[in-house]
Amino acid sequence: xxxxxxxxxxxxxxxxxxxxxxxxxxxxxxxxxxxxxxxxxxxxxxxxxxxxxxxxxxxxxxxxxxxxxxxxxxxxxxxxxxxxxxxxxxxxxxxxxxxxxxxxxxxxxxxxxxxxxxxxxxxxxxxxxxxxxxxxxxxxxxxxx
Amino acid sequence: xxxxxxxxxxxxxxxxxxxxxxxxxxxxxxxxxxxxxxxxxxxxxxxxxxxxxxxxxxxxxxxxxxxxxxxxxxxxxxxxxxxxxxxxxxxxxxxxxxxxxxxxxxxxxxxxxxxxxxxxxxxxxxxxxxxxxxxxxxxxxxxxx
DNA sequence: GTATATGCAAAGCATTTGCATTAAA
DNA sequence: TTTAATGCAAATGCTTTGCATATAC
Numbered sequence: 001x002x003x004x005x006x007x008x009x010x011x012x013x014x015x016x017x018x019x020x021x022x023x024x025x026x027x028x029x030x031x032x033x034x035x036x037x038x039x040x041x042x043x044x045x046x047x048x049x050x051x052x053x054x055x056x057x058x059x060x061x062x063x064x065x066x067x068x069x070x071x072x073x074x075x076x077x078x079x080x081x082x083x084x085x086x087x088x089x090x091x092x093x094x095x096x097x098x099x100x101x102x103x104x105x106x107x108x109x110x111x112x113x114x115x116x117x118x119x120x121x122x123x124x125x126x127x128x129x130x131x132x133x134x135x136x137x138x139x140x141x142x143x144x145x
Numbered sequence: 146x147x148x149x150x151x152x153x154x155x156x157x158x159x160x161x162x163x164x165x166x167x168x169x170x171x172x173x174x175x176x177x178x179x180x181x182x183x184x185x186x187x188x189x190x191x192x193x194x195x196x197x198x199x200x201x202x203x204x205x206x207x208x209x210x211x212x213x214x215x216x217x218x219x220x221x222x223x224x225x226x227x228x229x230x231x232x233x234x235x236x237x238x239x240x241x242x243x244x245x246x247x248x249x250x251x252x253x254x255x256x257x258x259x260x261x262x263x264x265x266x267x268x269x270x271x272x273x274x275x276x277x278x279x280x281x282x283x284x285x286x287x288x289x290x
Numbered sequence: 291g292t293a294t295a296t297g298c299a300a301a302g303c304a305t306t307t308g309c310a311t312t313a314a315a
Numbered sequence: 316t317t318t319a320a321t322g323c324a325a326a327t328g329c330t331t332t333g334c335a336t337a338t339a340c
Contacts, residue, residue, distance in 0.1 A: 021339055023295060042330080057297045062330060064295095078223045083329060097263065097271055108267045112260040118242065118280055122253045126242055128282040135263055137273040166314055166319060187304080202322045207305060209320095228304060 010034075011073060011088075020067075028053045029064040033074055033088035039096075039105040041083040079105060079134060095133040101142030108135065155179075156218060156233075165212075173198045174209040178219055178233035184241075184250040186228040224250065224279060240278040246287030253280065 012030040068074040075087040157175035213219040220232040
């Protein structure tokens with residue numbers, strides 16, 4: 001059994017070294033975004049951040065999330081209706097499984113993902129950079145029995 | 146050489162037989178949504194529809210698109226920023242290639258897509274129904290030489 | 291001290307909704 | 316004739332932006 005050690009601002013500190021101006025707000029947002037199967041909406045990040053720093057604004061949360069996405073430290077996921085979600089799991093390649101009933105989202109590692117390629121006659125002259133896979137289904141709670 | 150024959154309402158007529166109340170507006174929207182590599186925004190559908198039926202409203206376009214999506218006759222694609230797009234190609238299984246520069250979207254048939262599965266220990270109890278694959282890259286125009 | 295981030299409030303865009311009118315069946 | 320679709324305009328939800336103030340460096 002290992003307890004979760006709160007290493008405040010592991011990510012934030014790393015970004016500071018890259019020249020990121022480290023504010024209390026940014027540190028809190030970075031601290032919220034840790035772990036697997038974490039797919040928080042901006043709203044959820046804001047709530048969690050407010051628990052620590054009550055005066056943090058939505059605008060700052062959005063600004064910070066967009067910076068983290070542009071820096072490649074957080075993934076942005078648009079799935080189904082509702083707001084975008086933010087996924088801090090960038091170190092391990094993974095895909096997603098979405099419940100079309102309730103929107104629940106899980107990280108998954110499908111089999112055969114490496115073998116998946118786009119033949120050159122299918123590339124339409126594009127320079128292909130990456131791919132995202134979204135499995136759709138119903139979670140246990142939404143399956144009805 | 147084969148000229149495109151305008152078969153007015155092929156889709157619309159089929160849906161009428163399924164009990165869809167066939168109005169001029171719905172017929173026009175259905176007529177706009179034909180072909181491969183067709184990924185129109187609601188706005189674009191509205192413009193194209195207005196060329197034929199000037200009085201058609203955005204609300205009706207959205208209503209109709211949502212019905213077609215719910216009937217499984219049109220696919221809804223959320224990719225990157227900007228509005229959703231609508232893809233009438235539902236008969237042939239296919240995936241998408243997105244230009245992250247300009248948003249251009251192409252239908253593709255990747256290799257190895259059939260071999261792609263989610264092992265049961267990765268399903269988190271979900272009943273898996275399908276999957277979407279989005280290749281990301283830069284189109285010829287956005288590659289900069 | 292200076293450049294940059296913050297908070298607020300307002301604006302923006304995409305989409306949905308309520309309701310009286312119109313049209314399909 | 317009846318039931319459902321339309322158009323309009325207002326409302327919604329999410330996200331971005333402008334600007335004066337505050338803060339990291």
